[in-house]
Amino acid sequence: MIPRSFATKIWVIIIAWMFLLLLFFGGILAKSTHDFYYGYAAEENEELTNTAASLSTYLASLPDMQNALGHFDFLGNVLKYDIVATDPSGKVVLSTSRLRNWHGFTMPTQDMQQIKQGNNISFEGSVPYLSPHIIKVALPIWKSHKIIGAVFVFEPFTHLNAVSSSVNHSIGWGLTLSFLMALPGGIFLSKKLVSPVVEMDKAVRDIATGNYGRVITLDSTQELASLGQSVNTLSEGIKLYFDQISRERHQLANILSSIEDGVLTLSPAKQIVMSNRVALEQFAPSPTAEKLTLADLPSDLSTLLEHALAQSAPSNGEFAWNDQIFSVEISLLGTEAERGLVAVWHDVTKDRRLDKMRREFVANVSHELRTPLSYLQGYTEALLDNVVQDEQQRRRYLQTILNETLRLRRLVNDILDLSRIEYGGPLEFPHENVDVSEAIENISQQISPSAQQKQVTLRLEIEPNLPQVDCGFDRLKQILLNLCENALKFSPTPSEIKLSARYQAPWVEISVTDQGPGIPEADQPLIWGRFVRGTNGRNVTGSTGLGLAIVNTLTQAYHGQVALSSMPGHGATFYVRLPAVDITE
Ligand code: ADP
Secondary structure, three states: OHHHHHHHHHHHHHHHHHHHHHHHHHHHHHHHHHHHHHHHHHHHHHHHHHHHHHHHHHHHHOOOHHHHHHHHHHHHHHOOOEEEEEOOOOEEEEEOHHHHHHOOOEOOHHHHHHHHOOOOEEEEEOOOOOOOOEEEEEEEEEEOOEEEEEEEEEEEOHHHHHHHHHHHHHHHHHHHHHHHHHHHHHHHHHHHHHHHHHHHHHHHHHHHOOOOOOOOOOOOOOOOHHHHHHHHHHHHHHHHHHHHHHHHHHHHHHHHHHOOOEEEEEOOOOOEEEEOHHHHHHHOOOOOOOOOOHHHOOHHHHHHHHHHHHHOOOEEEEEEEOOEEEEEEEEEEEOOOOEEEEEEEEEOHHHHHHHHHHHHHHHHHHHHHHHHHHHHHHHHHHHHOOOOOOHHHHHHHHHHHHHHHHHHHHHHHHHHHHHHHHHOOHHHOOOEEEOHHHHHHHHHHHHHHHHHHOOEEEEEEEOOOOOOEEEOHHHHHHHHHHHHHHHHHHOOOOEEEEEEEEEEOOEEEEEEEEOOOOOOOOOOOOOOOOOOOOOOOOOOOOOOOOHHHHHHHHHHHOOOEEEEEEOOOOOEEEEEEEEEOOOOO
8 A cells, every 4th residue: 555655745745846836937928928018008108198198199289170071080090099189078080990980978977087187197008988808098288378178098918918818828728738638747756756665565465474585576677676685685595495494394293293202382371382293193082173272181290280370380290191190391482471281101011010010020929939949948958957856757848848949940941932032033022824733733742741640631633724823933832831730730630631723814823722620710801911819829839920921922922812711620722823824915
């Protein structure tokens, strides 16, 4: 709007200036016409007075003014003037031909009074009985010191008037036309003058609305060219600056959306200004929501944030959400007057669980080691002190020492196994296409002597054409051995252990069934844990409570599943499902 009104202002100034100039020159012209007019009038007046004086003298010299009648006709034809002569009363007695009808007419009393007083009359203006504008000169006719009449000379002034009014008309028209012509010219000129300003105004407006591309093209000779150049440089600079900011913002948004930590920023007014993808996925009230409020956050987190904002101090802590534990770091943003916060949190559930497991593991291992060690210490001391005299009792003591040593050894082996499985690299879990029937036959041969000793029959039920499984051969044998040792351990004499395998897409399911006491329902969900000895295992020598934990950990490492079905008093069946190798591959 500003440039348009600016253009209008310039246009008005140009027009006003031109108008004033025209008015000034028109005035000068009118004045000179006027001066010329009055100069001419004065000259004419003098000439008329001379003519009237000559006529007055001439008429006075005649015995009778009527004698001059012929002369008057002549004068009327050759002079541009009109002349009348009157008697002393003012009655017209002679007149030039154009005023013939004035005969007998009495000249105005006012004039005649002047004449009677011997005064000359000189008048310029209009009289009702003549043309609009005249010069009138009247002189008394003196004869022998007496006034015998008057001579009136009239010169019509109309032609001069016409010239004057035509000049005035021309000036008027000239002014109007010049004014009218100046209008479009003024518009053009003002636009031309304002166009660079308009260009720059557009460019600046574009900058203000974020469109930095416009380049002002100004003729280098124009006065505003350097200002235009500066606006161009400014526009370019701002464009570069904003490009950089938007690139950085984009980068930051990418980083924030790609990190797996939750991030949000809180304004001093407790508004969540920014939250990343993870934060939205976790706490947004609906999948389409794009903003979070404090109320959407878990109460522990919002309390931490509010507290940090109130204290204006960074803080950290933990909050629970959906059975997970998150650790949050809250840092300060902005200045003391405008204090905001940024909160970053990540899932520490696994860490906490591992911490707990580690603590429990150490406690369990210490506990498990203490029992055999105290047995060993007690029995060895008794033997050394010769407390035992009886040979049979001495052998019994030595046998206990041996059993506890074996148990200790087994415990240490199992712990080592477990830690190797848990913390070992890929070498601990080779991926081979394993023939399940081969592994089962191998294990059955290995435990067959112990089974025979306990009068336990081993029965193998292996489905023909079983697909291979994706597992390590030794690892599968370890799984089977642990299950078979347990089955043997709890099998009554005589009884049977069934080892079977079948294909149940996508798994190959291996099961070990015994006819032992079975597992009480209360024990069933627990026995896969570490150092868990169920009701049956408590009195069993060499039991560590780690065998099934190893089976479970190994099976999971190969993306398999374990399961158990048991009716207390009717034996137990342990299942291990391993992914079958796709035969079509
Ligand atoms: P352990 O080394 O003591 O055998 P496991 O982890 O192998 O440890 O077994 C844990 C518990 O599960 C045992 O103490 C026992 O109570 C129960 N259990 C395991 N296998 C059987 C089974 N075949 N029959 C009955 N109970 C079993």
